[in-house]
Amino acid sequence: MSQAPTPVLELRGVSRVHGRDAQAVDALVDMDLVLAAGEFVAVMGPSGSGKSTLLHLAGGLDAPTSGTVLVEGQDLGALSATGRAVLRRRSVGYVFQDFNLLPGLTAAENVAFPLELDGWSAHKARPVVRTVLSEVGVEDLADRRPEDMSGGQAQRVAIARALVGPRRLLLADEPTGALDSVTGTEIVQVLRSRADHGAAVLLVTHEPRFAAWADRTVFLRDGRVVDTTGPSDAAELLGTAAS
Amino acid sequence: MEMMEVAVSVKHALLALLCGGPSTTYQLKKDFDRTTNQTWPVNIGQVSTTLQRLVRDGLVAGSDEPEDPGTSEWYLTDAGREEVARWWASPVSRERRGRDELVVKLALAVHVPGVDIAAVVQRQRSAMHQMLHDVTRARRTVDPGDLAARLVLDNHIFATEAELRWLDVVEAEVARAGRATATRGPVPAGGQTATDQATVEVAR
Numbered sequence: 001m002s003q004a005p006t007p008v009l010e011l012r013g014v015s016r017v018h019g020r021d022a023q024a025v026d027a028l029v030d031m032d033l034v035l036a037a038g039e040f041v042a043v044m045g046p047s048g049s050g051k052s053t054l055l056h057l058a059g060g061l062d063a064p065t066s067g068t069v070l071v072e073g074q075d076l077g078a079l080s081a082t083g084r085a086v087l088r089r090r091s092v093g094y095v096f097q098d099f100n101l102l103p104g105l106t107a108a109e110n111v112a113f114p115l116e117l118d119g120w121s122a123h124k125a126r127p128v129v130r131t132v133l134s135e136v137g138v139e140d141l142a143d144r145r146p147e148d149m150s151g152g153q154a155q156r157v158a159i160a161r162a163l164v165g166p167r168r169l170l171l172a173d174e175p176t177g178a179l180d181s182v183t184g185t186e187i188v189q190v191l192r193s194r195a196d197h198g199a200a201v202l203l204v205t206h207e208p209r210f211a212a213w214a215d216r217t218v219f220l221r222d223g224r225v226v227d228t229t230g231p232s233d234a235a236e237l238l239g240t241a242a243s
Numbered sequence: 244m245e246m247m248e249v250a251v252s253v254k255h256a257l258l259a260l261l262c263g264g265p266s267t268t269y270q271l272k273k274d275f276d277r278t279t280n281q282t283w284p285v286n287i288g289q290v291s292t293t294l295q296r297l298v299r300d301g302l303v304a305g306s307d308e309p310e311d312p313g314t315s316e317w318y319l320t321d322a323g324r325e326e327v328a329r330w331w332a333s334p335v336s337r338e339r340r341g342r343d344e345l346v347v348k349l350a351l352a353v354h355v356p357g358v359d360i361a362a363v364v365q366r367q368r369s370a371m372h373q374m375l376h377d378v379t380r381a382r383r384t385v386d387p388g389d390l391a392a393r394l395v396l397d398n399h400i401f402a403t404e405a406e407l408r409w410l411d412v413v414e415a416e417v418a419r420a421g422r423a424t425a426t427r428g429p430v431p432a433g434g435q436t437a438t439d440q441a442t443v444e445v446a447r
Binding site: 046192207208209211212213214217226227229230231232234 | 365368369371372373374375376377378379380383400401403404407408411
């Protein structure tokens with residue numbers, strides 16, 4: 001058998017403590033997580049359970065107190081601040097509840113932005129941007145500005161930006177939080193489809209029905225994984241066969 | 244419980260299906276299962292018994308005595324047509340759905356001493372999330388043209404999600420009441436971590 005491909009994201013024994021001494025809070029405790037290309041994992045848990053800490057660590061926006069975070073096989077802790085910034089720009093895309101698109105720029109310009117930061121010429125970026133906009137179903141909105149879009153359209157553009165160019169790791173923090181139920185489902189379908197086409201998607205959500213689109217759902221409580229569920233034929237694999 | 248729901252709804256489902264024109268017992272069974280995406284399959288005996296009752300009540304009539312009763316066609320009478328119209332015009336009562344085992348079980352869990360409530364909740368939650376994954380997968384693969392099947396599966400998804408949210412509330416309320424665990428010690432494997440409830444004892 002051929003060697004398993006390098007995971008897009010890997011957390012090994014990752015802990016994060018906020019504060020110190022008597023005020024120390026375990027935000028994340030000894031977390032292991034492997035996300036391969038094409039995998040879609042949902043994270044659920046009550047407020048303060050460590051979901052946001054996990055996303056920040058996975059994206060290199062925060063550093064663990066102990067343990068290792070690898071993105072595309074690269075140890076974030078072993079990189080300089082500049083190296084981490086470059087890796088983030090090339091490998092990691094974020095999607096937020098409030099879209100975070102730059103107002104005044106068109107959809108195409110928003111999506112091209114991370115590529116241009118990485119030194120791409122507008123000429124080289126253009127076809128890549130068109131392709132990714134079409135992959136999320138908004139190619140006809142390329143010249144529209146965020147302020148003239150619906151929430152669902154803006155979130156599709158944000159997903160396109162998160163996955164433009166070589167980026168394969170999509171970290172989504174409550175991306176459906178500001179959307180109605182039908183539009184929210186459409187956005188999760190886009191995430192599912194991007195995973196089916198090779199992206200690795202980590203979705204934080206409070207909505208069980210959206211988490212159910214993932215390959216598995218990880219539950220956090222007090223910074224620890226307390227359960228992992230998936231479809232019944234994956235239960236044995238996950239070690240959580242329903243009793 | 245599901246059997247009860249079927250008993251309530253088969254009568255009107257058959258009447259509604261017969262609005263599309265006369266049909267045989269077997270075809271009615273097939274159409275019912277297909278419309279609900281096999282979610283509440285009925286057996287042919289149930290369909291047959293229900294049809295007999297509908298004939299007795301004058302809502303349905305059968306075609307004249309064919310040699311093979313299986314090929315007999317059923318059609319709506321005027322009274323049957325009125326009954327369907329009445330059904331469409333009235334909302335469905337939630338109370339008709341019968342006793343819910345989960346609700347009764349959790350009510351008992353907080354009432355009976357020594358039950359590890361947190362473990363009961365977490366096991367239920369885990370199983371329901373797994374079911375949600377399964378139903379969502381079925382929903383993804385359903386024929387895009389099959390609107391009825393999509394709506395039935397969506398209903399399952401939303402109903403399961405509502406129960407999951409209710410479980411969150413149960414857990415929070417139980418914790419607030421200081422009743423999060425029994426005296427028996429940590430939750431078994433697959434359940435919750437014991438950190439936030441290890442020392443709380445069940446009040447008697």
